[in-house]
Amino acid sequence: MFLNETSIGTTAFSIALIDSSPALVVGAEHLFECFHSLVTAAAPIFDPEGRSVGAIGLIGLLPQYSPQILGMVVAAAKAIENQLQAELIIREANARASELNVTLDTISEGLLVLTAQGIVTHLNERGGALLGLKPSAVKGRPLTEYLILPETLARAISRNEELSDAGVSFVINGTAHEFLVDLRIIRGHDGGSVTSIITLRRIEQVHQLVTRLVGAQARLTLDDMVGHGPSVGHMRRQVLAAANAKGCVLLSGEPGTSKNAVARAIHNSGRRAGGPFLALNCRAIPRELILGEFLGFEAGAFNAGPSTGQPSKFELADGGTLYLDEVEMLPLEVQSALARVIETGEVIRLGGNRIISVDVRVIASTETDLEPRVAENTFNASLFYRLSTFVIKLLPLRERPEDITPLVEHLLERLSLQAGRPIHIGKAALDVLYRYPWPGNITELESVLERAALHCEEKTIQVNHLPESVRQQCAKTPGRPVTEPVRRLAEMEKQAIIISVRASRGNLSMAARLLGIGRTTLWRKMKEAGMSKKDLKKVSVS
Template sequence: MLVRQICNKRCVVIEEDAVVASALKKLEAAAIPMAPVLDEQQKIRGVVSLEVLRGAAANRLLANTPVAGVMSEDFLSISDDASLDSLWELPTYYLVVMDSQAMPWSIVTKDQIGGSLFRSIKKRADQLENVLEFAHNGIIGINKEGVVTVYNRAAEEIIWRKKKDALGRHLSQVIIPQGLLDILETGEVQLAHKFTVEYANHIRTYMTHRTPIFANGEIIGAVGVFQDISEIEAISNELNSVKQLNEELRTIIDASYDGILVADAEGVVHRVNGAFERVMGIDAKDILDQPLDKAVDNISTTIVAAVTTSKKRQSTVVERAGSQLLLTGNPVLDKKEELTRVVINVRDLTELNELRSQLEQSEELTRRYHSELNELRNQLMEEKGIVVHSAKMKKVLDLVLRVAQVDSTVLLLGESGVGKEIVAKVIHANSKREQGPFIKVNCGAIPENLLESELFGYEPGAFTGASRDGKLGLFELAHNGTLLLDEIGDLPLSLQVKLLRAIQDREIYRVGGQQPRLINVRIVAATNQNLEEMRQKGEFREDLYFRLNVIPINIPPLRERKEEIVPLVKKFKNHFCEVYGLERQLSPEVTDCFWHYDWPGNIRELENIIERLVVTSRFQTITVEELPEHLQVKGRNGSPGLNLSGIMPLKDAMLELEKQLLSQALKEYGSTYKAAQALGVNQSTIVRKINRIKDEFGIDLNVNS
């Protein structure tokens, strides 16, 4: 502010020889508080105020004296463009303001300057206060003791503390964190410091700038400016998510083995992946941001045009550089169903066609191998007299033939009479040891005191009654062959340790012998007992169990593979008729009884029953009356056979037979798929016949697919 701005009007001048009374009248007439006193040369001699003149005029002795006697010589002459700030530093009380002609214009005092400066400073302070109060960012100021001196309205909203509760308090009682206190100690500026505040289950993020306040080189306080950046953080996080998704999308597109090109509705290329460059033989930088008709060729252009017109997927197969390519264009529509992008997918069918050809060749080989396997299975059944008609036994036989090729220990599990010994012989006959011996020992049929010498042999004179030449054990007799340990569950615990050592070390010690004897024997163990349960009860050694249970093969009982009952009956009947020179036939009712019987003794029981019937029957045709009582009861309580009371059309009889077969197969196997396998037909045939039975008989067999 300049001094001329506080001068109200031009002052009057007083001659130094003028008396006090006349000078007083002149000032009162001009209504000014003071005036300069000039000498004869019009130079300023001093300053006289209205107050001084009034005081002197009141004194009759001074009223008619010259003003020079009461004037003040404590003054300075100043220019009218001098600033108030500079004048405040001057030592004199009266300041005479001179105009451009160096004539007195006005007089100001130190009091006037101070008042003007105070009002100016107060105005600026009020403006600053308003700026701070209405600033969008929160502002907190503290003095060097850490007491809050500045606290605006935005700070209230950020810190959730009223201004009246913050001003005059130590910062530690107002806000956390208290990093602003650290500024008082370090004097360093902290910019862009981020922190979060949680209040009433709301979390807000703020950015703060902390700055020290210096005066005369010393820290007198600090100010912190807070900005709520929660929305910015949310936008930033969303932007980062979009960037991440975009990067993932780019990575996925680039990782695609198929070529991908993205164009807009006008056909301008926006993105291609590396596979597109490879398949089409085009560099991406040559086609990006270029129209398709100029960048690629008519092939892609045609696809884009077709998709743009139809807004539907379009595909075509073309030949390019000796390769067969499948081009597929997919439209990308916005919410208004307007086309925004066209995505072209290019797939090289050349390699796919080669893979298809290889797959067809592989399937052909699989069919050939499957046919050869079936032929081998049939040949094996013919040679060994094995009857395999059920799906379960076919799986068992397939596993047996695969296992036979290696020397792994096999554990045959199944009820008594299911044919474990026959399976063991099949394993031996189809192994690399087929030229070697096949030795069987029933561990439950030999007394415990003799079993050790039977298995491992003995040296001459090993015990009383021993042969003077000693004896070979079954392990030695089975050297280079197969040893079947039947009923392994009956092996005494005392011998289980020696058997384990023989299997692990491939050597044995004869009874009474000191030298080990090397053996090369494949072990096949068999049992109708639950070895797992015996192991848990401590009745069978755990280490031996795991050594034997390398390849377990479960042989299903005859009641679970009834498809083999009739073929087995035929086989046994023919065999015993040939052995005994007899001719016998079984009535259909007998076969039906066999079908519905559970056969707890399995194949062995069936074989014994057939032999008994062939030998004891008095007639050529064996009837139900000749069957044992338990077989007759089971047959009558089972599902009835096809009983005819008279002549009926063959078509109806066949339909009745189909109904019974399907009902039995579905009941036993639970699904049309498994029933179809058991009956040797396609699943679709089973479903068709079920529907026919429902139409003809009104019977819903109600099965799963």
């Protein structure tokens, strides 16, 4: 039926549609005489955005007219509008829920949401894969029909306590699987209903995270060991041998002799290069916390400690390398525990009884001679013998002056990149560096050059740019021949270039790598030594 004004004249319907307002037309108020015996009432209907989408009304005989008829029509229109609003809200909520589900399914962590009664309200795809469950099958069902929550997690949920990075073990199809979980408690508006949101990560994911976090620092390899003297060549061979071995490694040397860098080179040159490299400074960990740091602990292991558990450093380094700097600083009880883990390949966290198998290579470093300490019973003998499977002694810089020049050049190349300008060193300043005894070794050399570069506004570091303490120490040092070592060094460099080019069959990039320097540096040294490319070709085939 057409109820517009063109079709049937003036009625409550046509007025409601045109004016977008309720209307009541009685008897002769209608335009056409055929409607004079009727009464019409109508009200417009608006969608949630306020647009008129139609009208609803009543038609009755005039004798049955009641003043309440218009109110009834307006109420009916409002009810329809409320229903339209509710349907829009439901559609939008479903759209948001779909977007949320897609988002939750794309995250790398497992997500499990439980009601206070343990009913699963959400399980994302990753969570289903981790727990061996089908999300669509468990939704709306009690989780206990499929698996049992670990005691630590179940206890925390029952107490409405939150957890962060708690180590738990789920038994899935009869096999225990280790996870790190976070638990967040959300209370309803009424304060009574509680929702538990659980996120899960496999321990292996944490291993990968450790690898990424330290990866940029752990990429040091044999190529990064600067110097071409006999001591550096010997150390390179030792590092390669240690990398291919399976036992522990003990690095011995004074502070600043790059023990950390050597440990990383061993890690990256062996079969564990793809695994985590976790470094710990044993001096830096408080004595009262160190055992828990090494062995980890279960939730509630300490009365005054955190309510969540913590994996051991061996678990975090599983499949990779655990580097212990200044191992001599470990308390004896920790030394004993460390020796036991190295021997058995198993860890039991403090406060727990689960045996956790680990595959970790331990590299330790020391600044002291450990053998006398073993004799004095101040260092665990079992640990010493296990760490001493492969020992590498790093010489102090004062005992390998032939490496000062390549080290200085290497460090200045890096400083030049940082400063955005070329930085060189004058011969007189280099002579001072040769005279200095370097008690802080390479670390001190790096610091001295950084300070000198800051004071040098030109391209070349001169004696006056060096720290005063270095200049004063050299003034007190009996005159050690400078020009003679420099001359001998130049001859040694030339001989090293010849040997490297011969070994690499004329490949200059490979020769530079063998020397531990850049190709540009090799070309410069060749020029300084008066060696042409033609000469090198003759050498390469000799």
